[in-house]
Amino acid sequence: MIDLDKYFSIESLQKDLDEAANEEFNHILExxxxxxxxxxxxxxxxxxxxxxxxxxxxxxxxxxxxxxxxxxxxxxxxxxxxxxxxxxxxxxxxxxxxxxxxxxxxxxxxxxxxxxxxxxxxxxxxxxxxxxxxxxxxxxxxxxxxxxxxxxxxxxxxxxxxxxxxxxxxxxxxxxxxxxxxxxxxxxxxxxxxxxxxxxxxxxxxxxxxxxxxxxxxVSTWIPFSENELAQLMDYSLFWLENALPKLMNVRDYLGGLNLVKNSDAPFASWEKNEEFENLTNITINEINVMCSNRRYDKTRLENCSKPYYYSWKNQYAIALDHIRNSLFILVGLLVGMRAREMGQIMLDDIYKDNNEEYWINITRFKTTNDPNYQGETEVIPIPYFIGACVDSFRHLKSLSDFNKQGYLFQSNKSRKVLNNFTPGQIRLITDEIKQFTGIERIHTHRFRKTVAEMLIRRSEKNIDLIRMLFGHESYSMTLKYIARNPFMVNSIAEAIQVNFTEDFHEVIRNIRDESYSGKSAERIASAIIKTPEKFVGKQLKLQIMNYVSHLLSSGEMWFIHRAAIGTYCIHSGEIKIDNLPPCLIGKKNLGHSLSPDISNCQLECEYCVVVEKAKKAISDNIHFYHSVLGSTDSISKKSEAMIRNKLVANEKHLEALNVNHHKVKKALKMKVVQL
Structure with missing residues (x-):
């Protein structure tokens, strides 16, 4: 399990929110x-x-x-x-x-x-x-x-x-x-x-x-890309990584064999028009210009017994490399979930493949600190194979001439300036380019991170298919287990859950802590509160919610919470299987593959049902009603009678638990204080 306390502090989370809010506010000003x-x-x-x-x-x-x-x-x-x-x-x-x-x-x-x-x-x-x-x-x-x-x-x-x-x-x-x-x-x-x-x-x-x-x-700084915006980003990114990149690899190998001079232009000269050079260095795919070379004829060179045909290619090659860089920036932002500062510090050599054919990335984390000498801490996390393979190809493209520059993954290939440190200004140049080529407004790293997290929460069929494609996993649960190894994505998803379900989850916690509760999930939360009560008050509550969610994510489980009725909530974790449906989905048709609980049909006998103090009167009324139905007629069918008795048992169990657990957490916390 990932301990988010180790990776994130309240201060760093707040700083992250402030940065996202400032990005959005700057958009208002612009x-x-x-x-x-x-x-x-x-x-x-x-x-x-x-x-x-x-x-x-x-x-x-x-x-x-x-x-x-x-x-x-x-x-x-x-x-x-x-x-x-x-x-x-x-x-x-x-x-x-x-x-x-x-x-x-x-x-x-x-x-x-x-x-x-x-x-x-x-x-x-x-x-x-x-x-x-x-x-x-x-x-x-x-x-x-x-x-x-x-x-x-x-x-x-x-x-x-x-x-x-x-x-x-x-x-x-x-x-x-x-x-x-x-x-x-x-x-x-x-x-x-x-x-x-x-x-x-x-x-x-x-x-x-x-x-x-x-x-x-x-204002909610949780503004993920819309489906249409995400489609535009992916169309742009996958065009350059799937269609253009293989063609550029051929260009790189061809140019590499020509032993061109490593100067600012690195031109190619020929005694006559070179069809092979022109064919390889002029690439158009789907009417999009990927790269082109420019041919000039210099009579003076011929008079000096030099090759008169003069081809320039380097600037166009650099522009193509920046499109590849932008595409990688999109995928790294979406699937790795880093903040802008962490992304800026990534070097080409920070991404590598181990002996098991898995790709990893070295991340330098920067905590909130006033120490000017603090250089950050390095963590190693997995990245999807597709990204790793594309970075390998990108590294090969940049090995031509002097394109390696200072070794930063996301530095400009067009610029000739020496980059001693990657600043927020460089990130803005990248996002401005992506904005220019996709037509999407308000592009910043926070939106990338939050989009995949939001997709995991929404879990529509379309989104799940995209998640599987991006991560290269057939199963949704396998993707979640993969994500669990990445604290940045755990952080983003946990925050997505908190943003989507804050009001409901806070009410559940308050009732468990201060009143009463019933249900397996409620028991787990009660145990966590008793174990670390200081984390369930004030600002610490947010971090603890994220820690609680990370427990579930580390097991490859997704988390869902929603109010079903007064005092009743559905808290579901894991992937719903078609052969093990919760009561709310039994009998429904056309369920699809990615399933979520049906709140409109919540059943108290469900193991995912959490009941708090506010539901007590309704449950008492239900019990009275079911007894009346069972005692008032003999004409009820055996099937209906069995169903009613099941509901009666479920209601009675919840009522008993509510009575037993009344102020249970409060009393435990008082005892803990006395013991201290």
């Missing part, structure tokens, strides 16, 4: 302000050229339509924006602000997806609610917009901050106000919708620090 490109055509210009507002916003709609149909994809809901008649006083401002959320017209950051428009609809409604409706202002009246002051905006932000029922409103409102002021200041929206307020009145150090702090405490 997409709502900054310098607008000179090549961008502003909405103000378009409207001045088309006073009737009849110009396209997509292939399907014009600016003045009552509905913008932005994108229509088969099998998916179309992306639409409605401008309802009853909201006429807000529709003008809605058009000018949401116009800039459309990828084709985005002037801040890099909005690539039409789906991004959907969140902006919510953001706009928040702006209207806090700024306009609260102050009884109309967004269609320029004099009303002119009445808006910095004080009004800051008061709106303060009200949003205090809204406990909608904690996301604070940073959402900040985001929309920032966008509105930025567009107004740069005069890219019509004058009647501009707000004449200096951005620093709202977006200053004090406010930004407060928004970031609130953002970290309220």
């Amino acid at each position: 997409t709502t302000g900054g310098k607008i490109s000179n090549s961008a055509i502003s909405l103000s210009t378009k409207i001045s050229e088309h006073p009737d507002h009849n110009f396209p916003v997509s292939d399907y709609s014009s600016y003045n339509d009552d509905m913008w149909l932005l994108e229509y994809t088969n099998g998916q809901n179309p992306v639409k924006i409605h401008f309802y008649e009853e909201d006429e006083q807000y529709n003008g401002l809605k058009r000018v602000l949401l116009y800039y959320s459309i990828p084709d017209f985005s002037v801040f950051g890099t909005i690539k997806s039409y789906n991004t428009v959907k969140p902006y609809l919510t953001l706009f409604n928040i702006l209207i609610s806090y700024v306009f409706k609260h102050n009884h202002l109309s967004a269609s009246d320029p004099s009303d917009i002119g009445c808006i002051t910095p004080t009004m905006l800051n008061e709106a932000l303060d009200r949003a901050k205090l809204n406990k029922d909608a904690p996301r409103h604070y940073h959402s409102l900040f985001r929309m106000i920032r966008l509105w002021i930025s567009l107004s200041t740069q005069e890219v929206i019509p004058e009647e919708y501009r707000i004449d307020i200096d951005l620093t009145y709202v977006d200053n150090k004090k406010r930004r620090k407060d928004v970031v702090k609130h953002f970290q405490g309220t």
Whole structure:
């Protein structure tokens, strides 16, 4: 079993969450302000050229339509924006602000997806609610917009901050106000919708620090890639690793045999056009240019009795290598689960194959510390065979000429700078390239780690097949046993479980600790609390939940928790087999291969059922009901009678356990304190 206390501290976990939150918050800043490109055509210009507002916003709609149909994809809901008649006083401002959320017209950051428009609809409604409706202002009246002051905006932000029922409103409102002021200041929206307020009145150090702090405490930093985004990442990565890499290996071996000079260009010269060189170094797959070489004829060289045909290839080869690097970055991020700092320190030689044909990676972990001389600690963890084999090929590609450079796995192959230390800036260059070639926004290492963890939790058929393919395992349980050897992935999955099931699991723990409980899983949790009570309070609770989950993962088991009824929970671990179904799935058709409990049909006689104090009255009522049914009629069938008696026995057992275990953990903890 992996002891997460050894690998992760509360401080390091909190730092990880803060870094993820900061990445997300930086995305907010990038997409709502900054310098607008000179090549961008502003909405103000378009409207001045088309006073009737009849110009396209997509292939399907014009600016003045009552509905913008932005994108229509088969099998998916179309992306639409409605401008309802009853909201006429807000529709003008809605058009000018949401116009800039459309990828084709985005002037801040890099909005690539039409789906991004959907969140902006919510953001706009928040702006209207806090700024306009609260102050009884109309967004269609320029004099009303002119009445808006910095004080009004800051008061709106303060009200949003205090809204406990909608904690996301604070940073959402900040985001929309920032966008509105930025567009107004740069005069890219019509004058009647501009707000004449200096951005620093709202977006200053004090406010930004407060928004970031609130953002970290309220917004879920658990934002995995969507299925569509993951498909784009995998299409890009697997194209370069499965299709392009073998072709590049042929190029490398061919170029290696030419003994080209190891200088900045390493050109190839020939007395005549060299078809073999051109055929091997010009690669196109599925209409994608993998690599090309450029031929030049130099008459001066011929006059000097030198080969006049001059081929350059090195820069194109370097670009192809960076695509391979990006692809490996995606897979390592997904399947190894490291933080950005750990990924940056990986050297080519840190990945190797042992005598059993298994691949391993040396990871340098950096704990939270103020010691400037701390160099980290090295751990060895397994990596999927596919990644290891691709790294071996990548190492061979880089052995040509001077591409080994300083030996970092993820350093740029195009850059000629000496890299003495891998900084977060280098990671951002990689994620920016991946963003450029896949069209996916908000790419950072936290999202990679969390995506596979989320897939393991969701366990859809499609996701499980992808997991098996990536890890090279036929069985789901074998993949989990493999993951159990990697503390980074255990950490990510345990955190995924905590994020998905925090409320339910915390309630179970509180009831077991402070009230009563019944069920096998509850007994295990009670024993853990009694053994280490200090870990089940405050911040330590999170780490202990992750430790508890790691016990299950180390046995190759997945974990599931969900509220079934008042005071009743399903806590299931392991893989459900078709020949050993829990009561909730017996008799159901078309179950598929990757099974999860059916909460809507939870049965108290199930061994995975956990019952806490709140269920006591319901169980008592059930027992009374079952006795009444059994004693009131003789016409009941033997099958029905047997079923009712089974349910009666299950309810009576849980009620007895609830009575026996009432304050059992509390009493044990008090005895432990006395003994101490």
